[in-house]
Amino acid sequence: MDHRIRLHGLRAFAVAASHLNFTRAAEDLGVSQSAVSHQIQQLEQHIGTQLFHRRNRKLALTEAGHVLLSEVRKGFWHFSRGLDDLEALSTSGAVRVDVTPRFALKWLAPRLSDFSHTFSSIKLKVHQSTKTTDFSTSDADVSIEWHLVEPPDRISHLLLPARLSPICSPDLLSGANPLRKPSDIGNHTVLFERDGTTWSKWFEVAGCPSVTPAEGVAIDDGNIRVQAAINGQGIDLGSLELLTDELASGRLIQPFGTILEAGGYYLTYPAETFDRPRPRLFIEWLLHEAGI
Secondary structure, eight states: OOHHHHHHHHHHHHHHHHHTOHHHHHHHHTSOHHHHHHHHHHHHHHHTSOSEEEETTEEEEOHHHHHHHHHHHHHHHHHHHHHHHHHHHHSOEEEEEEEOHHHIIIIIGGGHHHHHHHOTTEEEEEEEOSSOOOTTTOOOSEEEEEESSOOSSSEEEEEEEEEEEEEBOGGGGSSSSOOOSGGGGGGSEEEESSOSHHHHHHHHHTTOTTOOOSEEEEOOOHHHHHHHHHTTSOEEEEEGGGOHHHHHHTSSBOOOOOOEEEEEEEEEEOGGGGGSHHHHHHHHHHHHHTTO
């Protein structure tokens, strides 16, 4: 069946189904009543089933008609959303993104040129934050945050699982308190974002749950924690996927192979955000980049 004929038939069917009247459908479409009837008959012949019960000049949808109407409406909704997206691309506008500093530097920033090239009319406002975004008070459209578990009360997608392991300067392998086994970390300063919870979980996995580090320093910016570790100022519990360059260069080492799988980096946003074309395009692009 010719695609144009099929499309005409679907359009005639959708309008006729909304009125349950071929005459009114013809008026809406600007064609004759017989043309509407003929287009629908061709569609029915093509799919091999009736879409309407025709009784005493009254129309009623068959079971197949109800099924098709539901799908056709979805199709028109996607078509309408596509037009909204085209309109968004024809005018300039911005999308604000809250994102944790480490993820921004190592994962998001290298990909932003691709987004800017593809969606040149959409300007991104990237705001680094270590806090959970309160969308009721913030002007952020979306947020990329680290969480141990999927955050509630918002839509979320896991972009990158967190595989945490101690990382430090190679200088800590020697000296007064060399790192030989996981419990040796207890003789050193540890670095963490909010509290020592994740360190406690890692020590449990490593088989030394009673270890209490000599000192702990809270640094909420992941980039600063990594630099402090490079400088030999402490041992960080870092996300390995965001440390490939530092580990490959030898500026940092992973002294022990034990890995704690703990949450990850989530893209989060309120449900209503997806109804707006520019944020939706950014969300869809980001999910594609993450392979989701």
